Amino acid sequence: MPSIPRTATPLRHGEEPEDPADKDALIFAKRLSVRRSELGLRVAFGVRLQPTYGLLGKDLDMFSEAGFDMSKIHLKRNAPVAQLYEDAIKYEGAVIAASGALINFSGKKTGRSPKDKRIVFEETSKDDVWWGAINIQMDEHTFEINRERAIDYLNTRDNVYVFDGFAGWDPKYRIKVRIIASRAYHALFMHNMLIRPTPKELEEFGTPDFTVYNAGQFPANRFTAGMTSQTSVEVNFKRREMVILGTEYAGEMKKGIFSVMHYLQPTKFGNLSLHSSANEGPDGDVSLFFGLSGTGKTTLSADPRRSLIGDDEHVWSDNGVFNIEGGCYAKCVGLDAQKEPEIFNAIRFGSILENVTYDYNTREPNYEDTGITENTRCAYPIEYIDNAKLPCMANSQPKNIIYLTCDAFGVLPPVSLLDEHQAQYWFLSGYTSKTPGTEDGIAEPTPTFSTCFGAPFIVLHPSRYATMLAKKMTASKTRCWLVNTGWTGGAFGTGKRCPLKYTRAIIDAIHNGSLAQANFSKTPVFNLAIPDQVEGVPADLLKPEAAWSDKNSYKETVNKLAGMFSKAFERYADECSPEVVAAGPQL
Numbered sequence: 001m002p003s004i005p006r007t008a009t010p011l012r013h014g015e016e017p018e019d020p021a022d023k024d025a026l027i028f029a030k031r032l033s034v035r036r037s038e039l040g041l042r043v044a045f046g047v048r049l050q051p052t053y054g055l056l057g058k059d060l061d062m063f064s065e066a067g068f069d070m071s072k073i074h075l076k077r078n079a080p081v082a083q084l085y086e087d088a089i090k091y092e093g094a095v096i097a098a099s100g101a102l103i104n105f106s107g108k109k110t111g112r113s114p115k116d117k118r119i120v121f122e123e124t125s126k127d128d129v130w131w132g133a134i135n136i137q138m139d140e141h142t143f144e145i146n147r148e149r150a151i152d153y154l155n156t157r158d159n160v161y162v163f164d165g166f167a168g169w170d171p172k173y174r175i176k177v178r179i180i181a182s183r184a185y186h187a188l189f190m191h192n193m194l195i196r197p198t199p200k201e202l203e204e205f206g207t208p209d210f211t212v213y214n215a216g217q218f219p220a221n222r223f224t225a226g227m228t229s230q231t232s233v234e235v236n237f238k239r240r241e242m243v244i245l246g247t248e249y250a251g252e253m254k255k256g257i258f259s260v261m262h263y264l265q266p267t268k269f270g271n272l273s274l275h276s277s278a279n280e281g282p283d284g285d286v287s288l289f290f291g292l293s294g295t296g297k298t299t300l301s302a303d304p305r306r307s308l309i310g311d312d313e314h315v316w317s318d319n320g321v322f323n324i325e326g327g328c329y330a331k332c333v334g335l336d337a338q339k340e341p342e343i344f345n346a347i348r349f350g351s352i353l354e355n356v357t358y359d360y361n362t363r364e365p366n367y368e369d370t371g372i373t374e375n376t377r378c379a380y381p382i383e384y385i386d387n388a389k390l391p392c393m394a395n396s397q398p399k400n401i402i403y404l405t406c407d408a409f410g411v412l413p414p415v416s417l418l419d420e421h422q423a424q425y426w427f428l429s430g431y432t433s434k435t436p437g438t439e440d441g442i443a444e445p446t447p448t449f450s451t452c453f454g455a456p457f458i459v460l461h462p463s464r465y466a467t468m469l470a471k472k473m474t475a476s477k478t479r480c481w482l483v484n485t486g487w488t489g490g491a492f493g494t495g496k497r498c499p500l501k502y503t504r505a506i507i508d509a510i511h512n513g514s515l516a517q518a519n520f521s522k523t524p525v526f527n528l529a530i531p532d533q534v535e536g537v538p539a540d541l542l543k544p545e546a547a548w549s550d551k552n553s554y555k556e557t558v559n560k561l562a563g564m565f566s567k568a569f570e571r572y573a574d575e576c577s578p579e580v581v582a583a584g585p586q587l
């Protein structure tokens with residue numbers, strides 16, 4: 001292994017070293033993405049090359065063993081943000097927004113492709129995985145073919161970006177993740193979304209626990225066994241690897257790592273992984289906000305009165321709650337500085353705006369424009385939110401759990417209190433809507449039963465997560481609330497989305513304890529306990545029937561939805577106690 005260049009004979013700019021060992025070192029250093037001029041300077045001044053600028057020796061072997069052609073490609077490991085900006089502008093057509101954020105585009109795919117997600121069927125995980133439409137099987141050989149295809153593609157690129165970081169803030173349970181990608185935008189995205197290592201942690205990084213090969217610019221071969229399109233997002237728990245082909249939507253990487261944690265945390269550590277945001281009040285009370293994409297986890301957890309633990313992915317361990325990620329991925333559609341100031345102000349140098357159009361003259365992003373997609377996004381490091389809690393973990397058990405459901409039928413109350421059986425029933429049902437653009441082919445809010453409020457990301461049978469949740473909630477006497485951030489006064493198309501200011505008032509009332517003191521009455525059919533008043537919220541809004549002008553239509557819609565619930569719950573009924581089954585709507 002060539003050593004770091006020695007400093008006995010200082011080099012002038014552009015000069016080649018005479019000593020063969022130093023020549024080797026120079027070749028090595030070139031691979032480390034250190035420009036010759038920089039090397040010259042560093043050698044001349046006797047500065048040791050920082051491992052943060054390149055790859056350590058044994059890492060380089062790992063790349064060669066994986067099939068990377070080290071004589072051709074130029075690896076940039078944990079490159080500085082400024083360099084990723086420069087490369088994204090130079091090679092990918094990115095632009096800098098007026099606020100300093102980088103605007104970039106993901107091409108054809110602007111949302112996740114759940115139908116193209118695969119899990120490799122192999123002996124170490126096969127008995128744990130919940131196989132079916134969410135976790136579709138792929139055989140080991142096909143994975144090898146696609147992995148090779150991804151590496152072959154990466155070998156054709158001049159620049160290959162590597163980002164090494166962590167998933168999970170609790171050092172006891174975190175994993176080391178390596179991202180290998182062909183686009184600077186993807187490296188910057190994961191720089192923001194993973195936990196950024198300190199220079200010392202990077203130096204000591206060693207072998208990653210999980211590696212993502214992102215060759216999203218290159219398609220999968222549709223004639224490879226099991227491929228149904230040119231997109232493939234595949235996870236192999238035995239190899240501890242993920243391969244992405246045919247989609248450049250950056251959200252695939254972060255949600256891919258989430259699936260990995262949804263498998264590893266329960267099976268290896270006995271922890272519960274959660275598709276939720278989390279924040280902490282001034283007295284240390286922790287709230288979790290569960291919800292499928294676009295239901296308000298990011299929006300509602302960014303609260304000036306509470307510190308943000310994280311906006312999307314967490315783990316509940318015996319010690320408390322920790323965030324999996326180092327950043328947030330907010331929806332930008334309709335983003336408004338007054339309504340969501342924390343998120344608006346986080347969009348600055350280092351943040352990535354994805355698929356957001358902009359004014360060519362002013363470089364101001366146009367958050368109203370859904371011309372590319374409704375799923376416009378911004379990824380920023382969590383510390384860009386002023387009151388982020390760093391490190392992103394809390395050493396206490398959650399006091400409140402809030403299920404965010406985006407009801408496109410407009411019949412669920414804006415807030416209700418669930419008892420322990422309802423809490424399990426609603427978690428397993430996961431009733432909500434898919435919001436436009438988040439998944440391929442979803443053009444309008446579409447009702448869905450997304451178990452665990454995040455069906456696309458779960459790996460084990462839902463009852464395994466639900467049982468752990470029920471145990472933890474009972475042990476820590478956590479209160480559970482159902483909040484409808486979706487429609488009110490009518491279904492999507494006739495009613496309106498619950499105004500954000502009222503949802504915020506509801507969340508405030510949960511946190512200041514006043515809501516728990518309200519008088520509650522039960523709704524027919526769904527049997528939900530709704531408060532008679534919430535400060536700052538019109539009383540009529542709290543009772544869905546009162547908010548609908550057409551009462552018959554309301555009743556019909558309630559019954560229709562109740563029927564859908566009964567049907568959707570059939571698949572879980574055998575795994576639940578009679579009390580949990582009875583906690584659903586009664587027609």
Ligand SMILES: Nc1ncnc2c1ncn2[C@@H]1O[C@H](COP(=O)(O)OP(=O)(O)O)[C@@H](O)[C@H]1O
Pocket residue numbers: 291292293294295296297298299300311312329330331332333334485486497498499500501503
């Ligand atoms: N009542 C409401 N509660 C929460 N979000 C709302 C509400 N009404 C509209 N929205 C919008 O819905 C979107 C929620 O997205 P986001 O918070 O990023 O969801 P998630 O983090 O769950 O994916 C935001 O664009 C937000 O402005």
Ligand SMILES: C=C(OP(=O)(O)O)C(=O)O
Pocket residue numbers: 111112251252255292293294312329438
């Ligand atoms: C990134 C996604 O989800 P969320 O909005 O929950 O972050 C997604 O579903 O692709």
